[in-house]
Amino acid sequence: xxxxxxxxxxxxxxxxxxxxxxxxxxxxxxxxxxxxxxxxxxx
Numbered sequence: 001x002x003x004x005x006x007x008x009x010x011x012x013x014x015x016x017x018x019x020x021x022x023x024x025x026x027x028x029x030x031x032x033x034x035x036x037x038x039x040x041x042x043x
Contacts (some may be wrong), residue, residue, distance in 0.1 A: 005029060006037045013038050 005027055012018045012026065020034050 009034055009037050010041060013041055 009023050009027060009029070012023050013020075018026075020031060020038075023029075023034060024031060
């Protein structure tokens, strides 16, 4: 489950160029989790 959410978060950030706030609302995960998942994808 978590890996699916992580894949979705990466996809939304890279392909949809969504902000952390938008991704948090859509997926319901804490900002700290998103920061951890997306640390390799900071632009």
